Amino acid sequence: MDIEMLKFDEKGLIPAIVVDEDSGAVLTLAYMNRESLEISMKEGRTCFWSRSRGELWRKGETSGNVQRIVRITADCDGDALCVFVRKSGPACHLGTDSCFTRPVFDGQEAPGFSMDALLRLIEGRKTEKKEGSYTTYLFEKGLDKILKKVGEESTEVIIAAKAEDKRETVYEIADLVYHVLVLMAQAGISLEDVREELKSRHVIDEKVKQEKMT
Numbered sequence: 001m002d003i004e005m006l007k008f009d010e011k012g013l014i015p016a017i018v019v020d021e022d023s024g025a026v027l028t029l030a031y032m033n034r035e036s037l038e039i040s041m042k043e044g045r046t047c048f049w050s051r052s053r054g055e056l057w058r059k060g061e062t063s064g065n066v067q068r069i070v071r072i073t074a075d076c077d078g079d080a081l082c083v084f085v086r087k088s089g090p091a092c093h094l095g096t097d098s099c100f101t102r103p104v105f106d107g108q109e110a111p112g113f114s115m116d117a118l119l120r121l122i123e124g125r126k127t128e129k130k131e132g133s134y135t136t137y138l139f140e141k142g143l144d145k146i147l148k149k150v151g152e153e154s155t156e157v158i159i160a161a162k163a164e165d166k167r168e169t170v171y172e173i174a175d176l177v178y179h180v181l182v183l184m185a186q187a188g189i190s191l192e193d194v195r196e197e198l199k200s201r202h203v204i205d206e207k208v209k210q211e212k213m214t
Helices: 034-043 115-127 134-141 143-162 166-187 191-213
Strands: 014-020 026-032 047-050 055-058 067-074 081-087
Touching: 026 034, 026 047, 026 081, 034 047, 034 055, 034 067, 115 134, 115 166, 115 191, 134 143, 134 166, 143 166
Parallel strands: 014 081
Antiparallel strands: 014 026, 047 055, 067 081
16 A cells, blocks of 8 residues: 555544554554654654654664564555554553553453463553552562562472473463563563564574584
8 A cells, every 4th residue: 555545634643553563462552644654664663753742753762672563554544554563672661561551441251361461461560550469469579579489489380390290280380470470570571572582592593403414
């Protein structure tokens, strides 16, 4: 679709929904004008128009949390964009993986599970304290308490695995993963950070395989 066919509003702006290419999570809603869209397409990274500052804004220019564009699609009316990205670091200025972490309404239909959704929920408990929440309790107690729980759960995994009890091992691994996600939220580490680290190790592994073959 040609840019000329897009419908910018009376202020010359078009809403841009930024989506994580790997997880499918909605990261943020921003706005682009024609110039910022052209810059985004030319540089392959998101550039928006800041309505509050009245100027161009390249995501990650100061924070380093750059969003590399995979593709951009327009809706059926051509008056909204979906920008699919692979990001480095959190998308939100509050340090969360997504801007959309504040619960407004929970319907009766149970949401589908994903690790990204769980981390967003945990991050939401850090920014929006919920009375009676165990996750909120961990954040209130601080890093030492979180690290203690990670250590305890790691031990439980080892004990269950040593006993060759698959069901118990799965149960304890789930506990460990949850507490590691709490630690990640506390430390400002995103799943994308971990994915990127694993990707870099995969490349190294492939190089090792090639060296062994030669």
